[in-house]
Amino acid sequence: MELPSACSHPGWFLLALLLGLLLWARRRRSWDPRKCPTDLSGKTVIVTGANSGIGKYVALDLARRNARTILACRNRERGQAAVEEIRAATGNPAVLLRLLDTSSLASTRLDVLVNNAGLTGLPFAITPEGLEQTFATNYLGPFLLTNLLLDLLKASAPARIVNVSSFRHSAGTADGRYLTGQQRPRSFDAAYNSTKLMNVLFTAELARRLQGTGVTANALSPGVVSTGIMRHFSWAVRALFALARPFMKSAEQGAISTIYCAVSEELSGVTGRYVDSECGLALPSAAARDAGLARKLWEESERLTGLTGGPRH
Numbered sequence: 001m002e003l004p005s006a007c008s009h010p011g012w013f014l015l016a017l018l019l020g021l022l023l024w025a026r027r028r029r030s031w032d033p034r035k036c037p038t039d040l041s042g043k044t045v046i047v048t049g050a051n052s053g054i055g056k057y058v059a060l061d062l063a064r065r066n067a068r069t070i071l072a073c074r075n076r077e078r079g080q081a082a083v084e085e086i087r088a089a090t091g092n093p094a095v096l097l098r099l100l101d102t103s104s105l106a107s108t109r110l111d112v113l114v115n116n117a118g119l120t121g122l123p124f125a126i127t128p129e130g131l132e133q134t135f136a137t138n139y140l141g142p143f144l145l146t147n148l149l150l151d152l153l154k155a156s157a158p159a160r161i162v163n164v165s166s167f168r169h170s171a172g173t174a175d176g177r178y179l180t181g182q183q184r185p186r187s188f189d190a191a192y193n194s195t196k197l198m199n200v201l202f203t204a205e206l207a208r209r210l211q212g213t214g215v216t217a218n219a220l221s222p223g224v225v226s227t228g229i230m231r232h233f234s235w236a237v238r239a240l241f242a243l244a245r246p247f248m249k250s251a252e253q254g255a256i257s258t259i260y261c262a263v264s265e266e267l268s269g270v271t272g273r274y275v276d277s278e279c280g281l282a283l284p285s286a287a288a289r290d291a292g293l294a295r296k297l298w299e300e301s302e303r304l305t306g307l308t309g310g311p312r313h
């Protein structure tokens with residue numbers, strides 16, 4: 001296939017160069033996990049969606065710091081493959097697979113929970129439990145998992161909860177009716193954006209409820225990352241993304257802000273914050289800072305997941 005002739009125009013070249021330089025300059029400011037000395041010997045961490053993309057690099061980094069690293073995945077084969085790969089790369093034998101659908105996550109302690117699993121491009125569909133599947137996967141699933149693990153996290157304090165959100169939360173709407181499909185988002189893109197807003201709102205409310213427990217909760221954006229999350233898109237959209245790939249972060253680079261929230265000394269004791277893709281504390285959108293909205297969403301989520309009252313602090 002021939003490239004469109006416009007690509008050979010010097011203007012395009014300059015524009016591409018400028019963009020490249022800009023991204024490079026931004027990246028250089030970012031925090032460097034290799035310079036962070038945090039050691040996690042004797043600690044236990046859980047990373048959801050850890051068999052590919054960002055999650056795998058986060059698990060790899062934490063395993064390298066000697067954490068007992070639990071990869072919570074949905075697919076046994078792919079999960080096991082990631083476990084073998086991380087064990088081989090780090091020499092850490094305490095890298096384990098737990099299938100998310102079972103409740104076998106329990107451990108004697110839990111120091112870091114990374115809610116990374118997320119999907120986009122899923123068609124609108126209602127699960128047998130009466131939940132819309134994108135919202136169930138990206139928001140209510142992690143909501144429930146986190147709540148079920150809260151006592152363990154508190155008993156292990158200081159502990160950290162890290163939520164992978166996205167800068168795309170700013171275009172989202174926290175409409176509780178989305179959760180059950182009573183209200184249908186305009187597109188899967190709108191649905192994804194909304195789940196990411198809910199992630200930030202949840203983090204804020206959770207942090208408020210965890211005040212004084214020694215458990216912190218922060219949300220972050222990995223930036224524009226090229227990962228398997230695009231696998232549900234049509235080939236045309238994927239082809240477009242392929243063209244943009246040189247300007248996007250790799251999964252490994254996209255994992256940095258998550259690792260920052262999980263282990264950096266700078267974030268020790270910091271809670272309820274939103275960390276941008278370059279590891280800076282940032283203000284999320286106005287909707288994401290709406291405490292009333294966060295409380296309403298929490299209560300609706302509790303009702304839908306059958307949790308009878310969360311932690312009160």
Ligand SMILES: *[C@@H]1O[C@H](CO)[C@@H](O)[C@H](O)[C@H]1NC(C)=O
Binds near residue numbers: 161199
């Ligand atoms: C992350 O978000 C999920 C739902 O979006 C929530 O269940 C989980 O507790 C959140 N964790 C934090 C730190 O907000």
Ligand SMILES: *[C@@H]1O[C@H](CO)[C@@H](O)[C@H](O)[C@H]1NC(C)=O
Binds near residue numbers: 167169186187189190
């Ligand atoms: C989702 O968020 C992105 C980034 O903010 C935005 O460009 C896109 O238009 C949003 N999609 C919808 C349907 O709101």
